[in-house]
Amino acid sequence: MGLLHFLVVLFTVSITCSSKRPAADLDATPRVTVAFEDLKEGKRFQDSTLNYSTLLLQDERGVLYVGAREAIYALNSSNIADGLQKTIHWKASPERLADCYMKGKDNKTECFNHIRLLQQFNDTHLYVCGTYAFLPSCAYIDVSTFLLPSLFEEGKDNCPYDPVIGYTGLIIDGALYTATRYDFKRVPGIRRSLNHRLMKTEDTPPYDLHEADFVTSVLVKESTNSAIGDDDKIYYFFNEKVREEGSSYADKTMQARVARVCKSDLGGKKILQKKWTSFLRANLLCSIRHYEVLKSVCTMDTSTWDTTTFYAAFTLQWRNMEASAICQYSISQMQEAFEGPYMEYQEAFRKWSRFEKDVPSPRPGSCITNSFREQGYNTSLDLPDAVVSFVKVHPLMHNEVRPVGEMPLLMKNHVVYTRLAVDRVAALDGHSYDVLFIGTGDGWIHRALVVNSMVHIIEEIQAFKDPQPVENLIISRAQRSLYVGAQSGVLQLPLSSCSRYASCYDCILARDPYCGWDGEVCREIVTALERAQMTQDVQRGKEGCPDATAEAPPMQKNRTVLKGDDVLLQCDLSSNLATAQWLVNETGLSEDFGGRFRVGIDGLLITDTLPEHSGDYSCYAEENSLRSLVAVYSLNVLFELPKEKVEVVEPTLPMMLPTAAPQASHKMEFVYISVITILGGLCFVLTIILLYVSCQKNRRGKYGMGNARTSNVELQTVSSNFKEKSADDLNNYNDGCLQIIPGEAPTASPNKATPPPPPPPPPLPSEFTNGMPTLPSMLRKMNGNSYMLLRQNEESTSPLYNSFTEELSKILEKRKHTQLVEKLDESSV
Numbered sequence: 001m002g003l004l005h006f007l008v009v010l011f012t013v014s015i016t017c018s019s020k021r022p023a024a025d026l027d028a029t030p031r032v033t034v035a036f037e038d039l040k041e042g043k044r045f046q047d048s049t050l051n052y053s054t055l056l057l058q059d060e061r062g063v064l065y066v067g068a069r070e071a072i073y074a075l076n077s078s079n080i081a082d083g084l085q086k087t088i089h090w091k092a093s094p095e096r097l098a099d100c101y102m103k104g105k106d107n108k109t110e111c112f113n114h115i116r117l118l119q120q121f122n123d124t125h126l127y128v129c130g131t132y133a134f135l136p137s138c139a140y141i142d143v144s145t146f147l148l149p150s151l152f153e154e155g156k157d158n159c160p161y162d163p164v165i166g167y168t169g170l171i172i173d174g175a176l177y178t179a180t181r182y183d184f185k186r187v188p189g190i191r192r193s194l195n196h197r198l199m200k201t202e203d204t205p206p207y208d209l210h211e212a213d214f215v216t217s218v219l220v221k222e223s224t225n226s227a228i229g230d231d232d233k234i235y236y237f238f239n240e241k242v243r244e245e246g247s248s249y250a251d252k253t254m255q256a257r258v259a260r261v262c263k264s265d266l267g268g269k270k271i272l273q274k275k276w277t278s279f280l281r282a283n284l285l286c287s288i289r290h291y292e293v294l295k296s297v298c299t300m301d302t303s304t305w306d307t308t309t310f311y312a313a314f315t316l317q318w319r320n321m322e323a324s325a326i327c328q329y330s331i332s333q334m335q336e337a338f339e340g341p342y343m344e345y346q347e348a349f350r351k352w353s354r355f356e357k358d359v360p361s362p363r364p365g366s367c368i369t370n371s372f373r374e375q376g377y378n379t380s381l382d383l384p385d386a387v388v389s390f391v392k393v394h395p396l397m398h399n400e401v402r403p404v405g406e407m408p409l410l411m412k413n414h415v416v417y418t419r420l421a422v423d424r425v426a427a428l429d430g431h432s433y434d435v436l437f438i439g440t441g442d443g444w445i446h447r448a449l450v451v452n453s454m455v456h457i458i459e460e461i462q463a464f465k466d467p468q469p470v471e472n473l474i475i476s477r478a479q480r481s482l483y484v485g486a487q488s489g490v491l492q493l494p495l496s497s498c499s500r501y502a503s504c505y506d507c508i509l510a511r512d513p514y515c516g517w518d519g520e521v522c523r524e525i526v527t528a529l530e531r532a533q534m535t536q537d538v539q540r541g542k543e544g545c546p547d548a549t550a551e552a553p554p555m556q557k558n559r560t561v562l563k564g565d566d567v568l569l570q571c572d573l574s575s576n577l578a579t580a581q582w583l584v585n586e587t588g589l590s591e592d593f594g595g596r597f598r599v600g601i602d603g604l605l606i607t608d609t610l611p612e613h614s615g616d617y618s619c620y621a622e623e624n625s626l627r628s629l630v631a632v633y634s635l636n637v638l639f640e641l642p643k644e645k646v647e648v649v650e651p652t653l654p655m656m657l658p659t660a661a662p663q664a665s666h667k668m669e670f671v672y673i674s675v676i677t678i679l680g681g682l683c684f685v686l687t688i689i690l691l692y693v694s695c696q697k698n699r700r701g702k703y704g705m706g707n708a709r710t711s712n713v714e715l716q717t718v719s720s721n722f723k724e725k726s727a728d729d730l731n732n733y734n735d736g737c738l739q740i741i742p743g744e745a746p747t748a749s750p751n752k753a754t755p756p757p758p759p760p761p762p763p764l765p766s767e768f769t770n771g772m773p774t775l776p777s778m779l780r781k782m783n784g785n786s787y788m789l790l791r792q793n794e795e796s797t798s799p800l801y802n803s804f805t806e807e808l809s810k811i812l813e814k815r816k817h818t819q820l821v822e823k824l825d826e827s828s829v
């Protein structure tokens with residue numbers, strides 16, 4: 001345990017050293033957690049196949065095309081689940097399959113036809129490529145009939161053989177620009193094919209793309225209104241293996257890079273024949289050099305290309321610790337790098353270093369601009385040999401592309417971000433805000449607001465029940481929808497779900513630029529009629545709601561317990577950013593009671609109650625310095641059981657309570673006997689559990705530096721409060737097996753913690769004496785005052801897994817004071 005903490009601190013320090021802002025500030029807790037069961041607004045599409053990873057949206061036609069394993073679907077983008085989809089089944093032929101098996105290819109992955117490319121070719125046809133059982137094939141598909149043609153094209157210049165290898169492809173003016181590792185030898189490159197002369201990248205080391213893994217490509221229309229008569233460019237984002245002998249990183253690390261080519265490049269006349277003369281690449285940096293891998297890039301297109309913004313997600317690997325980072329880049333910074341100094345490969349030292357000598361003219365690697373044309377260079381074929389041969393051996397730039405603000409927008413521990421999409425939203429304050437939709441490796445979506453160079457995660461949504469990476473994300477502004485492609489299916493989600501925010505405070509605190517409070521409900525501002533009357537505070541998430549007293553106070557609940565019992569007063573905060581503030585008899589919790597109060601994840605736990613603990617308890621949610629009353633309790637601690645009208649309650653079987661207590665005193669005996677039997681059984685079970693738990697101790701000792709991951713210990717994000725708080729009394733809640741420490745609880749994946757069997761939902765008014773049976777199964781993260789739980793995945797069947805509930809039961813068991821009293825409202829006594 002200590003080692004793990006040490007590691008976390010070390011990791012935090014390492015991040016802090018490489019950026020100016022402390023790491024804790026960069027991390028963000030999703031404000032709201034929406035678990036799969038609570039996700040009502042999604043529409044799902046899935047068929048009998050798998051791997052719905054290629055998406056193409058045609059908003060004008062209202063169609064979402066989906067490429068999966070051996071199938072292509074045309075779905076209605078307004079409702080992908082309407083059941084009216086058109087389907088093309090495209091399996092590899094039996095002969096092809098036989099050949100694939102014979103070649104010893106993996107018949108579970110490689111010998112399928114995985115659709116890898118779906119692009120609009122012209123007004124009437126799509127162009128589709130699939131791996132076709134390890135011999136890529138492509139086809140034109142007439143969208144009106146949506147039938148597979150009888151003839152396919154060979155696809156080895158357009159499409160990878162491998163179903164999972166990095167691949168990106170765009171059709172621009174009838175030409176297909178792709179980047180991947182081609183043919184069965186997996187030679188990486190960037191190509192242009194289809195109705196054009198095939199163009200390639202240089203493939204002789206060290207000038208080639210070394211084991212590049214491509215992430216995405218983007219067309220930037222730089223020719224539009226260009227004063228210098230520039231060409232459109234295609235930008236490629238990828239990871240490339242560093243080839244630098246003598247460097248300690250040699251052949252070990254991947255380096256994120258951005259490359260670009262000019263759309264009209266025709267290659268050189270003698271040198272670089274049929275190869276790009278405009279191919280240049282530069283390093284892309286985010287947070288920790290040499291430890292980051294690019295996972296996804298999304299582009300915020302604007303009306304003018306020179307304000308184009310890119311967002312990129314990286315994963316960071318550092319000594320078995322996994323984290324993700326998000327960085328923002330501007331097109332002008334990329335251009336600066338491509339217009340800056342070149343690198344040169346020095347054979348003698350086998351390394352790249354800055355090229356210091358004279359660069360030939362016109363500038364190598366440029367697109368053909370007006371000034372080129374004035375010098376008589378109308379196409380790349382006209383360029384002087386000196387220029388072309390220079391660019392052939394200087395394809396790497398010296399300057400790196402650094403993120404906007406020189407640091408990441410967000411760093412997130414223990415989450416793997418796999419996919420990004422971005423939308424720009426006009427808010428009521430007259431500004432536009434970028435909202436990022438971020439897919440995780442285990443099937444969650446983070447919806448995040450970019451504001452003031454920071455990220456506020458509005459919510460995290462469990463999009464898929466079974467953990468699986470989010471493989472594709474597409475936004476439709478026309479449908480106000482997000483489409484999520486993954487292994488098991490496609491999910492359509494609204495871009496916002498404002499009705500989820502129940503009160504004005506909730507609506508304002510969410511800082512969701514799509515949502516505003518109209519006086520009665522929180523609603524989407526685009527569809528609201530009276531926008532002027534609506535309230536929203538995206539910048540600060542604070543202002544605009546009437547006074548808190550205006551909202552109806554929650555109903556008071558009564559709790560009656562015996563002296564010495566433990567009682568949990570529940571206070572369920574909808575926001576993970578809120579902290580619970582408890583008042584007793586209108587004053588703060590006093591320390592006089594010898595640490596018997598524990599403010600926990602979902603409420604206030606009072607152990608070993610005394611009669612003087614009786615009083616009025618109120619729980620306030622405090623967030624962003626706004627306070628609202630969430631729960632009110634009246635606690636009554638009795639010295640002894642009242643002689644009559646006493647009902648003994650079996651704590652874990654709330655639904656079986658006899659409710660008509662006073663009617664039958666002769667039945668009481670029977671009830672007592674049953675209860676004693678049940679409790680006896682319970683004690684036995686708990687003893688077994690305790691024994692089992694103590695056996696686990698030895699295992700715990702093995703968790704060390706190197707195998708933190710393999711032993712499946714999950715350490716959640718630790719907040720900056722951790723150090724200050726670890727010493728206080730919250731922390732002595734330690735029985736040596738499962739330690740609850742203040743910090744932050746599960747962030748992205750509460751689903752991993754197999755929740756304890758859900759207690760039967762109690763009818764509203766039946767508040768059980770100590771609140772135990774209704775304890776929520778999911779521990780959530782609340783800044784500062786919550787418990788952090790160390791979870792052990794491999795022990796999903798062990799009692800440790802029942803976490804907080806189990807822990808409480810253990811306290812109860814230890815105290816051997818299991819006699820509980822049913823609530824005795826003042827009225828009924």
Ligand SMILES: *[C@@H]1O[C@H](CO)[C@@H](O)[C@H](O)[C@H]1NC(C)=O
Nearest residue numbers: 050051053114163164487488
């Ligand atoms: C397709 O989905 C299956 C099942 O989820 C998964 O095991 C496999 O790796 C996926 N294949 C590809 C190419 O994504």
Ligand SMILES: *[C@@H]1O[C@H](CO)[C@@H](O)[C@H](O)[C@H]1NC(C)=O
Nearest residue numbers: 061062063076077078079082
């Ligand atoms: C999609 O569904 C909507 C409503 O369900 C319908 O109005 C529209 O015509 C459908 N679009 C297509 C392309 O079928």
Ligand SMILES: *[C@@H]1O[C@H](CO)[C@@H](O)[C@H](O)[C@H]1NC(C)=O
Nearest residue numbers: 097101105106107108109111
């Ligand atoms: C794949 O190969 C394995 C081992 O040769 C074999 O047992 C299995 O039946 C094959 N599966 C298919 C779908 O052919």
Ligand SMILES: *[C@@H]1O[C@H](CO)[C@@H](O)[C@H](O)[C@H]1NC(C)=O
Nearest residue numbers: 121122123124125126140141
């Ligand atoms: C689109 O391309 C296909 C395939 O080359 C061709 O048959 C079709 O006529 C083209 N359609 C138009 C409108 O150009």
Ligand SMILES: *[C@@H]1O[C@H](CO)[C@@H](O)[C@H](O)[C@H]1NC(C)=O
Nearest residue numbers: 373374375376377378379382
């Ligand atoms: C370039 O184009 C101009 C005008 O179209 C033409 O006059 C000139 O001869 C061309 N130069 C070359 C080298 O083809």
Ligand SMILES: *[C@@H]1O[C@H](CO)[C@@H](O)[C@H](O)[C@H]1NC(C)=O
Nearest residue numbers: 584585611612613614615616
């Ligand atoms: C609250 O007030 C009641 C009576 O006014 C008192 O008996 C009780 O001890 C108080 N409770 C606490 C926790 O101070």
